[in-house]
Amino acid sequence: QTWRVALEEIEGSVQHRYAERFAELVEERTDDVEFVIYSYGELSPSFDEIYTQLQDGAVQFGFGSGFFGGVVPENDVFSLSFVLTDDEWTNTQILNDEAFLWSDPLQSAFRDRDVQILSLVPEGWQVWAGNVEIRSVEDFEGVRIRVMDNRLLRQTYSAYGADPTSVSYADIYGALETGSIDANIQPVFAHQEMSFYEVQDYMIFGRHKPFVAAWLANRDFWDNLSEEHRQVIREVNEELVEYIHEVQVELNDRRMDQILEARPDVEIIDIDEETREAFREASMPVRDTYVEMTGERGGQILDLLLETVEAHRD
Ligand code: 6CS
Known part of the structure; x- marks a missing residue:
């Protein structure tokens, strides 16, 4: 089976790095899955259209960030300033703490809009x-x-x-x-x-505030997965919490150097x-x-x- 991933960002971005590693690990641990990743611009320049494809199940996975409040108003909690701490790794752990991420109010807010929230990805300070x-x-x-x-x-x-x-x-x-x-x-x-x-x-x-993106799956796709596939995905998402934190810190540092070199x-x-x-x-x-x-x-x-x-x- 082919699982499609829709990104809000271009190749080389934090979302792209996350999706690439996710696909690689899931493909390694299953024998019947392959991924296609669509970077920003490949499916549509309109986030609304990308989100609709995720809600309809035309794509199985995707990210929702600042614009996603148009789909799940509760997602705007991640648009508030000065809610989290001053430490990026602590914030990454807070957002992915089971007690928060897998709590009923957060889960149901997304599921009621046909998406399953799987993890939260801070991409660096705004x-x-x-x-x-x-x-x-x-x-x-x-x-x-x-x-x-x-x-x-x-x-x-x-x-x-x-x-x-x-x-x-x-x-x-x-x-x-x-x-x-x-x-x-x-x-x-x-x-x-x-x-x-x-x-x-x-x-x-x-x-x-950090820039925060929610990593999502289509709800019906998620509900119909085999227990084995669901396990693999949850396991990989958990492993990627630390991975993506390290990636974003390094990527943001490197890109800052590039900016200062050019300007x-x-x-x-x-x-x-x-x-x-x-x-x-x-x-x-x-x-x-x-x-x-x-x-x-x-x-x-x-x-x-x-x-x-x-x-x-x-
Ligand atoms: O500002 C924006 O619209 C976009 N910025 C980033 C870093 N990711 C996606 C988002 O929608």
């Missing part, structure tokens, strides 16, 4: 970048910043006084080049591989702790919006995530 110098919350005033299409992200940046707008992933480069947007937000590797660094003069590290004039700004606190405070009301949007189940997911964060701090 980094603000653009043609404006941002050193404080106030500096966001009036900045036309591109965000992924979701209400919580728009609200977060409105709370900072910015003017958020949603542009498709494929159109960001042009929008930066023509000046129709001033800034956008990506993990370092994406600023590099999508060439955004060519048209951005500042990169601002606020460590406000030594890019200015790097590190947001200090006091200023991060101001960003944290300004972002807090967005948690209420999340609960208002997602109701009781969404509230339970956020509470459980916050509890899991606390458990990992001890």
